[in-house]
Amino acid sequence: MGGRAASAAGTGPAPTSGPANGTASNGSVSNGTPAGAAVRITDALRADILGGGLRPGERIRQEVLAERYGASRLPVRDALRALEAEGLVVLVPNTGAWVAKLSLDECQEVYQVRERVEPLLLSMSVPRLEQDALDRLLPLVEAMRGADHVEEFLALDREFHMLTYSGAETTMLGELVERLWNTTQHYRRAFALLGTERTARGIHLEHELLALAILRGDAEDAGRVLLGHIRTTRLELSRHPEVFHVLDGA
Amino acid sequence: MGGRAASAAGTGPAPTSGPANGTASNGSVSNGTPAGAAVRITDALRADILGGGLRPGERIRQEVLAERYGASRLPVRDALRALEAEGLVVLVPNTGAWVAKLSLDECQEVYQVRERVEPLLLSMSVPRLEQDALDRLLPLVEAMRGADHVEEFLALDREFHMLTYSGAETTMLGELVERLWNTTQHYRRAFALLGTERTARGIHLEHELLALAILRGDAEDAGRVLLGHIRTTRLELSRHPEVFHVLDGA
DNA sequence: CAAACACAGATTGGATACATTTTCAAGCCC
DNA sequence: GGGCTTGAAAATGTATCCAATCTGTGTTTG
Incomplete structure (x- = not known):
């Protein structure tokens, strides 16, 4: 393990580590990298939205995505939350999720x-x-x-x-x-x-x-x-x- | 309901209509506090971090927060994810969460x-x-x-x-x-x-x-x-x- | 004596099941 | 006939339990 995690007294592994992930290289963002399966769904959904597969204003149902990606609804929710943070999805509590639509x-x-x-x-x-x-x-x-x-x-x-x-x-x-x-x-x-x-x-x-x-x-x-x-x-x-x-x- | 008048003349049939617009939220649910547990924990945590109760680089354990706020670990996870999106928390997959620290x-x-x-x-x-x-x-x-x-x-x-x-x-x-x-x-x-x-x-x-x-x-x-x-x-x-x-x- | 390996402990990630809230539609009253 | 109320159905939010992963220490070996 790297010495930078030598947190005998200090705290935190290396919160701000990472080789200054610029914006180069197309591909996925992997900003905060939520988790293993959730991040895959996040990337797939983002690609779907950016590619036009899902259009602005369209409703997103958690169950549908869960079944499509062969996972539970939990990682789907995480993915939706991550995409909401990116501004691609709008979540309304107790109601549902929509693809973000700009005026x-x-x-x-x-x-x-x-x-x-x-x-x-x-x-x-x-x-x-x-x-x-x-x-x-x-x-x-x-x-x-x-x-x-x-x-x-x-x-x-x-x-x-x-x-x-x-x-x-x-x-x-x-x-x-x-x-x-x-x-x-x-x-x-x-x-x-x-x-x-x-x-x-x-x-x-x-x-x-x-x-x-x-x-x-x-x-x-x-x-x-x-x-x-x-x-x-x-x-x-x-x-x-x-x-x-x-x-x-x- | 109905507070949000579709900007474009009543185009939307029910299915495709929805609060996809950033600002338009349901009349009853103000995007701020829909009485969800996760949102309450998010606000409390944010106030704690901003107020100085949690210092940069400090580790955050889900179980501790779950017990403190009398909830399960799930809404705590949601809260951490939301705060990560705001840049206040850093999540490392399968490892833990820390209060964001800026160089x-x-x-x-x-x-x-x-x-x-x-x-x-x-x-x-x-x-x-x-x-x-x-x-x-x-x-x-x-x-x-x-x-x-x-x-x-x-x-x-x-x-x-x-x-x-x-x-x-x-x-x-x-x-x-x-x-x-x-x-x-x-x-x-x-x-x-x-x-x-x-x-x-x-x-x-x-x-x-x-x-x-x-x-x-x-x-x-x-x-x-x-x-x-x-x-x-x-x-x-x-x-x-x-x-x-x-x-x-x- | 130091470094690499391996195991144990702990913590997070995910799946299933249940409670709550909202929505949609049919029925009733005016 | 139109508007409102009420009921059921669907979708989301939450709790509990189990699996996968990482940290840390103790041991072993050169």
């Missing part, structure tokens, strides 16, 4: 927070980015240009931005940003579907500009570009309220 | 996020502050000047800042800010104990300046003052690493 105002609120928070994370990341990460930036931009399906673009977009954050050794800010991304996943998808050719070109340009600033090592300029990128998306989104009506009606 | 770097990270996020929340709040809230600002500043005990000052400080945010109709940003405050509660207390007379005077001046800007209705200037206030505290904190050593050693 237009709430979605804009998320984007406003992202405008303030992600440039900070980026500025923490840029000075410490690995060479491998830098080498992958422009290819990802090109891949996004060539993406045909919405899902492919979304995955590449996520990978690109998370890669730009992979240099930050943060414990909380990275998780916060990932949560903000997850909660707006449905709307990003719907927005990408409605996006015009003109806005798409603008997005690609912003991505390339961001990559160039990062490659230059100019964290401040990169932060400015990123702020503009998120802001542009937010304003564009505010001009397409039908995104939310569609989801509400479904 | 100096992590604490500064929280403050940096606060610098970005709280001015935004303030700018959303200032234009819609009630007259009652405005009338209470300067008296609170004066009360802080006269506060003798640290606990009294901390309570007034929290009340003052939360009052400045009371005009914001947010669903997520407000909770985020409250979480950030809670996770640094221990360190704010320790810092207040170590604060010199000179820093105390500066804090009071900043508070008064902030109150005046808010009363003037100048949201932008208020945001600037608030940013400086948080930044000053962060820099001051970085000059007192003994705060963390004391807590680590204890």
Whole structure:
């Protein structure tokens, strides 16, 4: 056992240990890692929600999930609670669970927070980015240009931005940003579907500009570009309220 | 019931309707205290941690809490999980739970996020502050000047800042800010104990300046003052690493 | 004498079963 | 015929019990 647990007099094993789980690498979050089986259900459910298998406003029944994942209702409840903490599920006591649904105002609120928070994370990341990460930036931009399906673009977009954050050794800010991304996943998808050719070109340009600033090592300029990128998306989104009506009606 | 009128014209057939919206909770059940045992334990534990009854790094045993609150271990587990989501507790699978402990770097990270996020929340709040809230600002500043005990000052400080945010109709940003405050509660207390007379005077001046800007209705200037206030505290904190050593050693 | 192994104790994680609360639908009264 | 009350059914919250895992100590061996 590691000496760091030498808690003869001290307390706690290493509460804040962990190699600064950045936000890189797609895959599961495994933030607090509840437990063995519960965490598997949590990951599966999150993937289901993010992938579109469960749509906003849809009801979630514990028994159904318990049977689907071959477990009891207890780990399912733990999973729902964990996802509620991530903002993906809404639990109402003695009533039930629903997939979180954002209104237009709430979605804009998320984007406003992202405008303030992600440039900070980026500025923490840029000075410490690995060479491998830098080498992958422009290819990802090109891949996004060539993406045909919405899902492919979304995955590449996520990978690109998370890669730009992979240099930050943060414990909380990275998780916060990932949560903000997850909660707006449905709307990003719907927005990408409605996006015009003109806005798409603008997005690609912003991505390339961001990559160039990062490659230059100019964290401040990169932060400015990123702020503009998120802001542009937010304003564009505010001009397409039908995104939310569609989801509400479904 | 029926308090929550579906925002989008009565779209929802019963099955897909539900309080998936973050703010919309059932009329009868206020998301705060639905009389569930788990929620009561959660609140009690949070108060215990924030109040200093449980110190950072201290171990939490489920059985002890179960007996203390006269309940089973299950609602205790739920409470720990909820508090983990708030960042107040750290859970290690199959091992145990500890009161969250922040390193100096992590604490500064929280403050940096606060610098970005709280001015935004303030700018959303200032234009819609009630007259009652405005009338209470300067008296609170004066009360802080006269506060003798640290606990009294901390309570007034929290009340003052939360009052400045009371005009914001947010669903997520407000909770985020409250979480950030809670996770640094221990360190704010320790810092207040170590604060010199000179820093105390500066804090009071900043508070008064902030109150005046808010009363003037100048949201932008208020945001600037608030940013400086948080930044000053962060820099001051970085000059007192003994705060963390004391807590680590204890 | 020190380090690795193994066992015992303790603590958490999960499954089953029961009590409580809410919801839905039929029936009754106005 | 419409609105309200009442009843049953379903879903959630909780308690108790059992299994899996980790910590810590004692022993053994080089």
